[in-house]
Amino acid sequence: MKYTPANAESFLAQAEEAGWKAPALEQLRTRGLPTPKLERWKYTNLAGFAQSGAKPATKVALNANPVALPWMLQTSRKFLFVNGHMVLGDARLKVVPDNLESSALDRFGDEMLWALNTALMSDGPNINILEDGAVFEIIHVGQGGDAPLLASPRTAIRVATNTSATVIEQFLAVGDAPVHTNHATEINLKPGAKLNHIRIQMEASERTVLNTLHARVARDASYNAHFLNLGASLSRQEYWVELEDNNSSCAIKGAQLMHGRQHMDTTVHVDHKAPHCASNQTIRNVLAGEAVGVFQGKIHVDRVAQKTDGYQLCNTLMLSERATMNTKPELEIYADDVKCSHGTTTGKLDETPLFYMRARGIPEAEARRMMLLAFIGDLYDGLPEFVGTPIAKHVEGWLNHV
Amino acid sequence: MLQIKNLHATIDEKEILKGIDLTLEAGKVHAVMGPNGSGKSTLSYVLSGREDYAVTDGEVLLDGKNILAMSPEERAAAGVFLAFQYPIEIPGVQTTTFLKTAVNAVRKARGEPELDPVSFLKKLKSNAEKLGVRDEMLKRPLNVGFSGGEKKRMEILQMAMLEPRVLILDETDSGLDIDALKIVAEGVNALRAPDRTFLVITHYQRLLDYIVPDVVHVLSAGKIVKTGGAELAKQLEETGYAGYIAA
Structure with missing residues (x-):
C-alpha cells in the first residue's frame, strides 16, 4: 500500500469545493499526503504536519509595520502576503483552472502537496513580466494566531520573450505560534527570457515550510535560482525544471544551514528535453546539533537531448556527530552525446x-x-x-x- | 631563549620523540639535521602545538614559561612561528584577508594596537616586494594554485609579517630550485636579529650554505645524537647519516 489516504482528511474537510478543484481533491482523497513509503519521500516525514490540525488561514492584518520588513529595494514592485493572503501588491492571481495544473510534476505519483495547494489556495502573486530589468520583491509572512494555521499561497511568474527579470522571495515569521506554509510556484519563461529567482527562507521554529516549484524554460531562456535556507523546523523545497527547447539553461544554487533539530530537504529534478541545454546544481549544507539534511538531485536527459551539459555537486559539512545528512544524486541519461557529472561530499571541517x-x-x-x-x-x-x-x-x- | 627539556611525544601511541634536549639561544641559528623518520617534522609540530601529537614527558620553556599547555594561537602570539614543509591551501580565503586577520589577531594578543588598513597594506607591500611576491598572488586564495616556490615564499612573507621570536623552518628547501632557494634564504637572513632564534630543520646541507647555522644538531630516532658547529653539516654531506642511524 503506497498511499495513506486518511492522512489528508483534516485538510480536506476544509477544502473549497470549487469545480476546477475537483481533480486535486480527488487526488488527495485517494492518495493522502506523501509518506516515507514513497521513494522520493524516504527521508522527509510529513506526519507531524499531517497531524498538526492546522486550519486554512484566513486574511488578517499584519501585526507589524510593513515598512519595517527587510525589503531589499525601494524601487522594486513589492508584494506582501500574510498567511498566504495578499496585504500589499498590485496584481492578483486570476483563478484560471487550466493554468493551475502542472501534470508534468506528478511523474512519480507523489506530488500531493501541489494538489493540496490547489485545493486550499488562497491568493498569490501573479506576475507577468514584460519590462526588461524589472525587479519584484515578495515577502511571505507567517503570522501566528491562536490555533495552528496553514497558508497556501500560489505564485505564478511569466517572463516575456527576450526579457530579463529578478524576483526575490523571503519567508519570514511574525510571532511564534505555528503557521505552516505550503507554497506552489509556476514559472514560465518565454524564448530568450532570463529569470533570476532568489529565495530566502527564515521561518520560525516549530513551523513547516513546503515549497514546490515548477519551471518551464523555452528556447535560449535561462532560469537561475539562488536559495538560502535558515528557518523552520521542517522544510522541503522541490525545484522541477524542464528545459524544453534548444539552448535553454538553468542553475540552482544555494545553501541549507541547520542546527538544533531542524530538518531541511532540497529536492531538484532537471529534465533535459532538447539538445544543447545546460544545467547546474550546486548545493552546500552545513549541519550542527542534531539536524537532518536531505539533498536529492536528478538530471534526466531525454533521448533527443544531445550535447547536454549537466552538472551537479552537493557538498556537506558536518559540525556535529549527532547530525545526519542524506544525499541522493541521480543521473538518468538516454542520449549518447552528453557531458554530465555529479558528485557529493560529506565530511567534517x-x-x-x-x-x-x-x-x-x-x-x-x-x-x-x-x-x-x-x-x-x-x-x-x-x-x-x-x-x-x-x-x-x-x-x-x-x-x-x- | 627556548629550552626543550627531555621532550617525549607520540602519535597514535607510537613514540616519535624520545627525550629531546635542545637550547635555542637568542640571535643564533640552530640547524637540526637528520634522516627521514628521525622525528624532525614531529619536533616542529609539537613545538607549534599540533593536537594530533601527545606530549608524554618533558617541557618546552620560552623565556622560562612552559608553552606546552598553550593553544597554537597562543604560541603564535607568544612568538612561535612554524614555516611548514608543505604549506596548506585554504580555498576561499583571500591571501590578503588571511594575512590581515593573522597579523591583527597576533597584535591584539600581544597587547599591541591593530594595524589600520593603510599601514597594513604598506607593510605587506614592502615585505612582499622583497620576496618577489606579486600583487596578483596576494589576491588569490591562500596557497591555492601556487607553485612550490611560491608557497615557500608565502611562508617567509607570513613570517616577516607576524614578527615572531622563535622561527622554525621545516624543510623549507624541499621542492625549491636554486634561484627560489636564494630568495627564500635571503628573506630568512633579513629576519636575523639579536632577539630572535632560529630552528632550521633540514635533511640536506644545501640550505645551510645560504642560511649559515651557528650550531648543528643531528636528530636520529627521536634523540639528539650529536652537536657541533657549521662544519658538522658539511661532514654529514660527505658521510651521510649511516653512522647515526640507531640499530
Whole structure:
C-alpha cells in the first residue's frame, strides 16, 4: 500500500469545493499526503504536519509595520502576503483552472502537496513580466494566531520573450505560534527570457515550510535560482525544471544551514528535453546539533537531448556527530552525446587548515568561521549587491551562532 | 631563549620523540639535521602545538614559561612561528584577508594596537616586494594554485609579517630550485636579529650554505645524537647519516 489516504482528511474537510478543484481533491482523497513509503519521500516525514490540525488561514492584518520588513529595494514592485493572503501588491492571481495544473510534476505519483495547494489556495502573486530589468520583491509572512494555521499561497511568474527579470522571495515569521506554509510556484519563461529567482527562507521554529516549484524554460531562456535556507523546523523545497527547447539553461544554487533539530530537504529534478541545454546544481549544507539534511538531485536527459551539459555537486559539512545528512544524486541519461557529472561530499571541517590558521595566531573560533564562510564560498557570487549583501549578513549571522 | 627539556611525544601511541634536549639561544641559528623518520617534522609540530601529537614527558620553556599547555594561537602570539614543509591551501580565503586577520589577531594578543588598513597594506607591500611576491598572488586564495616556490615564499612573507621570536623552518628547501632557494634564504637572513632564534630543520646541507647555522644538531630516532658547529653539516654531506642511524 503506497498511499495513506486518511492522512489528508483534516485538510480536506476544509477544502473549497470549487469545480476546477475537483481533480486535486480527488487526488488527495485517494492518495493522502506523501509518506516515507514513497521513494522520493524516504527521508522527509510529513506526519507531524499531517497531524498538526492546522486550519486554512484566513486574511488578517499584519501585526507589524510593513515598512519595517527587510525589503531589499525601494524601487522594486513589492508584494506582501500574510498567511498566504495578499496585504500589499498590485496584481492578483486570476483563478484560471487550466493554468493551475502542472501534470508534468506528478511523474512519480507523489506530488500531493501541489494538489493540496490547489485545493486550499488562497491568493498569490501573479506576475507577468514584460519590462526588461524589472525587479519584484515578495515577502511571505507567517503570522501566528491562536490555533495552528496553514497558508497556501500560489505564485505564478511569466517572463516575456527576450526579457530579463529578478524576483526575490523571503519567508519570514511574525510571532511564534505555528503557521505552516505550503507554497506552489509556476514559472514560465518565454524564448530568450532570463529569470533570476532568489529565495530566502527564515521561518520560525516549530513551523513547516513546503515549497514546490515548477519551471518551464523555452528556447535560449535561462532560469537561475539562488536559495538560502535558515528557518523552520521542517522544510522541503522541490525545484522541477524542464528545459524544453534548444539552448535553454538553468542553475540552482544555494545553501541549507541547520542546527538544533531542524530538518531541511532540497529536492531538484532537471529534465533535459532538447539538445544543447545546460544545467547546474550546486548545493552546500552545513549541519550542527542534531539536524537532518536531505539533498536529492536528478538530471534526466531525454533521448533527443544531445550535447547536454549537466552538472551537479552537493557538498556537506558536518559540525556535529549527532547530525545526519542524506544525499541522493541521480543521473538518468538516454542520449549518447552528453557531458554530465555529479558528485557529493560529506565530511567534517578539515583539521589541517584549521591548525595552519591557528599556528598563524588566528583564534580557533575565528579560523572555523573563516573556513565555514569559505565553504559557502562563491555560491552567491554574481548576485546584485542589494541581495548579495543581506545574504552574506544572514550567513555570517548564522555562523556566529553555531 | 627556548629550552626543550627531555621532550617525549607520540602519535597514535607510537613514540616519535624520545627525550629531546635542545637550547635555542637568542640571535643564533640552530640547524637540526637528520634522516627521514628521525622525528624532525614531529619536533616542529609539537613545538607549534599540533593536537594530533601527545606530549608524554618533558617541557618546552620560552623565556622560562612552559608553552606546552598553550593553544597554537597562543604560541603564535607568544612568538612561535612554524614555516611548514608543505604549506596548506585554504580555498576561499583571500591571501590578503588571511594575512590581515593573522597579523591583527597576533597584535591584539600581544597587547599591541591593530594595524589600520593603510599601514597594513604598506607593510605587506614592502615585505612582499622583497620576496618577489606579486600583487596578483596576494589576491588569490591562500596557497591555492601556487607553485612550490611560491608557497615557500608565502611562508617567509607570513613570517616577516607576524614578527615572531622563535622561527622554525621545516624543510623549507624541499621542492625549491636554486634561484627560489636564494630568495627564500635571503628573506630568512633579513629576519636575523639579536632577539630572535632560529630552528632550521633540514635533511640536506644545501640550505645551510645560504642560511649559515651557528650550531648543528643531528636528530636520529627521536634523540639528539650529536652537536657541533657549521662544519658538522658539511661532514654529514660527505658521510651521510649511516653512522647515526640507531640499530
